[in-house]
Amino acid sequence: MSRVTLLFCQVMVAVIVLALWQAFTTVPVFGRILLPPFFFSNPIDVFSQIVKWFSSGVIWKHLAITLWESILAFVIGSVAGILVGFWFARQPRVAAVFDPYVKMTNALPRVVLAPIFALWFGLGIWSKVALGVTLVFFIVFFNVYQGVKEVSTTVLDNGRMLGMNERQLMRHVYWPSALSWMFSSLHTSVGFAVVGAVVGEYLGAAAGLGYLIQQAEGVFDVAGVFAGMFVLSAFVILIDMAVTLVERRLLVWRPTVRES
Amino acid sequence: MSRVTLLFCQVMVAVIVLALWQAFTTVPVFGRILLPPFFFSNPIDVFSQIVKWFSSGVIWKHLAITLWESILAFVIGSVAGILVGFWFARQPRVAAVFDPYVKMTNALPRVVLAPIFALWFGLGIWSKVALGVTLVFFIVFFNVYQGVKEVSTTVLDNGRMLGMNERQLMRHVYWPSALSWMFSSLHTSVGFAVVGAVVGEYLGAAAGLGYLIQQAEGVFDVAGVFAGMFVLSAFVILIDMAVTLVERRLLVWRPTVRES
Amino acid sequence: MVDKAKPTAVALEDATVAFRLADSRIFTAVEKARLAVAHGEFVAIVGPTGCGKSTLLNVAAGLLKPAAGSVRIFDQPLAGLNRDAGYLFQADALFPWKTAIDNVAIGLEIKGAPRGKALEQAQAWLTSVGLGAFANRYPHMLSGGQRKRVGLAQVLIRDPKILLMDEPFGPLDAQTRQVMGNLLLELWSADRKAVLFVTHDLEEAIALADRVVIMSAGPGSRIIGDWRVELPRPRDIFEVRLDKQFHELHREIWGVLKEEVMKGYAQSSQRGGAA
Amino acid sequence: MVDKAKPTAVALEDATVAFRLADSRIFTAVEKARLAVAHGEFVAIVGPTGCGKSTLLNVAAGLLKPAAGSVRIFDQPLAGLNRDAGYLFQADALFPWKTAIDNVAIGLEIKGAPRGKALEQAQAWLTSVGLGAFANRYPHMLSGGQRKRVGLAQVLIRDPKILLMDEPFGPLDAQTRQVMGNLLLELWSADRKAVLFVTHDLEEAIALADRVVIMSAGPGSRIIGDWRVELPRPRDIFEVRLDKQFHELHREIWGVLKEEVMKGYAQSSQRGGAA
Amino acid sequence: AAQSKVTIAVGGGACLCYLPTVLAKQLGEYEKAGLAVELVDLKGGSDALKAVLGGSADVVSGYFDHCVNLAAKRQELQSFVVYDRYPGLVLVVSPKHTAEINSIKDLAGKKVGVSAPGSSTDFFLKYLLKKNGLDPTSASVIGVGLGATAVAAMEQGQIDAAVMLDPSVTVLQGSHADLKILSDTRTQHDTLAVFGGEYPGGALYSTAAWVKSHEKEAQALTNAILATLAWIHSHSPEDIMAKMPEQMVGKNKELYLAALKNTLAMYSETGRMDPKGADAVLAVFSEGSPEVAKANIDVGKTYTNRFVEQAKTTGQGAK
Numbered sequence A, B: 001m002s003r004v005t006l007l008f009c010q011v012m013v014a015v016i017v018l019a020l021w022q023a024f025t026t027v028p029v030f031g032r033i034l035l036p037p038f039f040f041s042n043p044i045d046v047f048s049q050i051v052k053w054f055s056s057g058v059i060w061k062h063l064a065i066t067l068w069e070s071i072l073a074f075v076i077g078s079v080a081g082i083l084v085g086f087w088f089a090r091q092p093r094v095a096a097v098f099d100p101y102v103k104m105t106n107a108l109p110r111v112v113l114a115p116i117f118a119l120w121f122g123l124g125i126w127s128k129v130a131l132g133v134t135l136v137f138f139i140v141f142f143n144v145y146q147g148v149k150e151v152s153t154t155v156l157d158n159g160r161m162l163g164m165n166e167r168q169l170m171r172h173v174y175w176p177s178a179l180s181w182m183f184s185s186l187h188t189s190v191g192f193a194v195v196g197a198v199v200g201e202y203l204g205a206a207a208g209l210g211y212l213i214q215q216a217e218g219v220f221d222v223a224g225v226f227a228g229m230f231v232l233s234a235f236v237i238l239i240d241m242a243v244t245l246v247e248r249r250l251l252v253w254r255p256t257v258r259e260s
Numbered sequence C, D: 001m002v003d004k005a006k007p008t009a010v011a012l013e014d015a016t017v018a019f020r021l022a023d024s025r026i027f028t029a030v031e032k033a034r035l036a037v038a039h040g041e042f043v044a045i046v047g048p049t050g051c052g053k054s055t056l057l058n059v060a061a062g063l064l065k066p067a068a069g070s071v072r073i074f075d076q077p078l079a080g081l082n083r084d085a086g087y088l089f090q091a092d093a094l095f096p097w098k099t100a101i102d103n104v105a106i107g108l109e110i111k112g113a114p115r116g117k118a119l120e121q122a123q124a125w126l127t128s129v130g131l132g133a134f135a136n137r138y139p140h141m142l143s144g145g146q147r148k149r150v151g152l153a154q155v156l157i158r159d160p161k162i163l164l165m166d167e168p169f170g171p172l173d174a175q176t177r178q179v180m181g182n183l184l185l186e187l188w189s190a191d192r193k194a195v196l197f198v199t200h201d202l203e204e205a206i207a208l209a210d211r212v213v214i215m216s217a218g219p220g221s222r223i224i225g226d227w228r229v230e231l232p233r234p235r236d237i238f239e240v241r242l243d244k245q246f247h248e249l250h251r252e253i254w255g256v257l258k259e260e261v262m263k264g265y266a267q268s269s270q271r272g273g274a275a
Numbered sequence E: 001a002a003q004s005k006v007t008i009a010v011g012g013g014a015c016l017c018y019l020p021t022v023l024a025k026q027l028g029e030y031e032k033a034g035l036a037v038e039l040v041d042l043k044g045g046s047d048a049l050k051a052v053l054g055g056s057a058d059v060v061s062g063y064f065d066h067c068v069n070l071a072a073k074r075q076e077l078q079s080f081v082v083y084d085r086y087p088g089l090v091l092v093v094s095p096k097h098t099a100e101i102n103s104i105k106d107l108a109g110k111k112v113g114v115s116a117p118g119s120s121t122d123f124f125l126k127y128l129l130k131k132n133g134l135d136p137t138s139a140s141v142i143g144v145g146l147g148a149t150a151v152a153a154m155e156q157g158q159i160d161a162a163v164m165l166d167p168s169v170t171v172l173q174g175s176h177a178d179l180k181i182l183s184d185t186r187t188q189h190d191t192l193a194v195f196g197g198e199y200p201g202g203a204l205y206s207t208a209a210w211v212k213s214h215e216k217e218a219q220a221l222t223n224a225i226l227a228t229l230a231w232i233h234s235h236s237p238e239d240i241m242a243k244m245p246e247q248m249v250g251k252n253k254e255l256y257l258a259a260l261k262n263t264l265a266m267y268s269e270t271g272r273m274d275p276k277g278a279d280a281v282l283a284v285f286s287e288g289s290p291e292v293a294k295a296n297i298d299v300g301k302t303y304t305n306r307f308v309e310q311a312k313t314t315g316q317g318a319k
């Protein structure tokens, strides 16, 4: 499939979804409006809201804050996840001891922790970053942990017989071998970083997209809510593209899959 | 490390953490209480709250509801994630077209969607299940998708040359090969299923642990909040153990890692 | 050279195979290979390492598309996978999540054979490759030679009309090699499959095959020799080596081969040279 | 049999190796193996497939702990990995994420050699194994024999005091095999490493080694023969085969080996038998 | 002179009950009083309060009842200016259940929505039930929040009734002209009927320690709020709406205006705490929470009118 066809298909999907959305919010089906506008707004309103935000420029400040929070959460969370994942995988005893606690921590509802984050990190961006980090960390951690354990035994033995010490094994064997696991988790966690930031703002903030969404929600301005979410999603795609670029660069060595 | 030593270490970790917690909430360090009891309660209060819940039996109803929601969210989310993951991995065109949309959807703040879930699924357990599903699905999906693509080319070619059709390849090649990816994501998503359920309850419910936690929060009963989270975490460990059992059973064929 | 009476099982017509390298240069591994294997014919391919033998089998299997030229299987142009062929890969290709017996039985199960019967036959096959006692081992618990033999049983149990074998006896000791060779010949003579057999052992090639094909050193490797082996059938692999004709043929082919190898070695070891 | 003057590089003393199978039965692969390789000695191990040759090398490398018996390296009991040894594995063990040249250079880089110098030497090594032109290929772009040779260069560049080689020339054609064999002998005679060399080619074993050791068929494989090869050094692998002494030795060892193989084959192919 | 910086944590900025805090900022009243104020929006009153207790904000703009509630936890909070004289809580019957429920007494055994269990709305419900001779636990309480979830639940009749705030009430009134309201404390009448006096809603409060050590700031805040209240009562709802930030008004201007009109009476004219109201708060909470009932709280410590008095004597709004 060429790039052009692909783009065309993608645009078609968007068009169809938007058309259905518009139709179901305005035209009754069997005497009932399937998507009540009170909850779903409609694409035209949402679009005009987005246009207004961008043309008036109010959005930039909020967007910048949210993006910055997301990126910080993503970077800090994934770096921590990678480090701890490696550490656990290489220290099976430590891992065995802490395993249940890690899993317990992962099950804590982050929303409930918000006041504690506010206590520790204040009401500025850092409490939102912390919320995002608690989501990203676990996703990356579990994958890296598993990825390191999946190293081919032969290749690992070869590294050891070549005289690699723990640090060198890490760099030349575990790290490249766990890369595809890591990237898989990074793709998931890009979204979660943003979710964390927005939920953080939603729970308490003075600016950011989450704040905008909350304001809109408070006055039942669904178009505003959806517009906020759209802008968000669009920017996630951008961050994800950056991740994909890095991935391509680091994984050049993989055989390209044969066409079937 | 024998099972006994391991258990001992694990218990020790818990004891130390609890002791520190107790100490920091009561004894001032440099004239300051590090963990203000208003935010952190203290282990003894939390413990007595848990005991009270269980001895009076009030907890069972709430626990049962939350567990049931979590399990449903976990099962539905992961089955859907696995199916869609496989489908996308085997249909690269479909995957290419929908890829940006999946990523966009993953970045939607679920909390904001709560009203829509309430509208569609009511205030009963299903709206909470839906919230959990939106978390679990993406985690499992991304990993299964990647896992299927990571199949060794030689083994895949062998399967194809042995005359396997798409269904048989799925069953005999892709599925077993993607298993360890899948389980890695399942371990992550157990926690997220619970988080989804609790957050859902937190946003609107008549029962469940999230409801209990929220009630406690409303009257500034931090011990109650922590007690709720503890009970939750403990049960996550149980679900995770079930997952691990299945994993062990399905992955018998793997070489056990050599002691280094 | 092809027997006109029999249909052609595999025909490569001026097949050229090229790979795109990382720096997006093109590496031509095989150039204009022309090879026809008649139905029931046993053809051995010998050539210096890296000349393109595996590549040729991949083309015949339909796993690789030639950049130019065509592939015909039983006189039909090959589109997609070659469904008539069984392929024993050079690399380890067993399913790591299946025991030896399941690995062998899968070939029958795919065709819809009931599991009980498939297992029974698989056990018989394991026994004939000398692994009856290892039925319940997972591949990582087997030695290199044992894995190869499980792979052999996996391919043979399906009874394909065309056999593509890439160094099937490589990691076996000389004695086991002969046993396996005789097993293969027995099977082959029973219902005359077309066999494409890659080996580095010229003696083995002559002892087994109807024709021995020699490839030149790569890149752009070609088929540079094609000898008919007129030794009488049925043959015993060990005894046939005592034949005078055998020795003459061996010397003749070896002369060509040796020169080719040295050429290839000289070429490919230069920095930035051919590749 | 060991030369008393030289220190012993590798000494297995009644080493027994057992594996736990999936059904938690114990499979004894090697039983009471007793083998001493003197400093500077070249020992070839030959034996039926699946007898435990690779297992023995793993023990000498410190990758496997024997269930009973001990391993001594330069007269020190081996705890953990054998840091003096270089090991060319039977299976493919190149780092798939490194190009051929990086795969070779890594051996030096680990020791702290500057990258420029390591690459330079790696290129030289690639050239001597005939792959100078393939320096920038990732392993999956190489043929089976090419990968093996990169592996060979990877091990040799480190110049280890003990060489463990598991069928290093398996997937190579006869001609390249000889070239590689001569290369190995040249290196070895320059600074007399201790070499443990597993092969299925008895001629190769005799042509290269000071001693040829034969293992019995498994399970519970033992070392059942140990021949000293008194052919004069330096040898040319091809020419040494014309020697009369060579042929006598070959016949003698072959007699023992053949019997052993047939025994092993009969044993292991019975259902539920040995394994 | 350098302005003092004050961070105010608002317990859900979108609620009309907190409008004066936001409006004061829009009008520039804080600056006039010599303060640089940052408004931070939190999900709810209790989150705002925690932010202040944790030290990340200085002052809460939220419901006064938390001061009483927390006195039971030995946290000393003190309100210094009250801008809502009625609580604005409305007990609404779901349009789907209008027929079955005619009075509070009919709520026994029914499902009633509150913003969250343990919240002010919850206590209000329990108090009403008790006052009408029912067991406070006789209705089952469901947390539905204050926003769209609550509206959806009401529209679909998933709950029989709910305690709501504006603008949600107005939204429902907009689509159901015959919406049945059992108690409407946006009005003086119902507030007096239920609580026997004015009942404080939104107020500015902080820890007693902060108030003591930041007299100047507390005074300035009081002045700003008083000035804003005066402005509110001297302008039309349209004028007020025009001053509010656009994202808080949203696209549906009529809705906002309607809600604002419903709410206007709620805003205090004096900023004073009515001592009877404070006692009523204690009574309400004693009803729902045994802990508060037991705690022997001195309500007098939870508020002070001295800043309001001071403002009166110097003339409203520091000039």
Ligand SMILES: Nc1ncnc2c1ncn2[C@@H]1O[C@H](COP(=O)(O)OP(=O)(O)OP(=O)(O)O)[C@@H](O)[C@H]1O
Binding pocket: C019, C020, C021, C027, C029, C047, C048, C049, C050, C051, C052, C053, C054, C055, C056, C090, C218, D140, D141, D142, D143, D144, D145, D146, D171
């Ligand atoms: N994916 C690839 N990309 C680039 N070059 C490749 C690729 N696969 C194989 N080659 C090159 O094509 C040539 C032929 O490879 P092939 O594997 O067919 O050799 P072969 O004859 O089977 O060798 P051997 O006896 O060592 O197995 C080699 O030079 C190899 O380097």
Ligand SMILES: Nc1ncnc2c1ncn2[C@@H]1O[C@H](COP(=O)(O)OP(=O)(O)OP(=O)(O)O)[C@@H](O)[C@H]1O
Binding pocket: C140, C141, C142, C143, C144, C145, C146, C171, D019, D020, D021, D027, D029, D047, D048, D049, D050, D051, D052, D053, D054, D055, D056, D090, D218
């Ligand atoms: N992990 C394992 N678990 C159980 N059995 C094993 C394991 N590894 C090897 N074995 C068994 O031990 C025996 C010796 O294996 P080994 O790999 O040493 O044989 P080998 O002599 O190298 O054979 P080959 O020439 O085929 O490579 C074999 O019978 C094999 O099945």
Ligand SMILES: [Mg+2]
Binding pocket: C053, C054, C055, C090, C166, D143, D144, D145
């Ligand atoms: Mg090959």
Ligand SMILES: [Mg+2]
Binding pocket: C143, C144, C145, D053, D054, D055, D090, D166
């Ligand atoms: Mg071996």
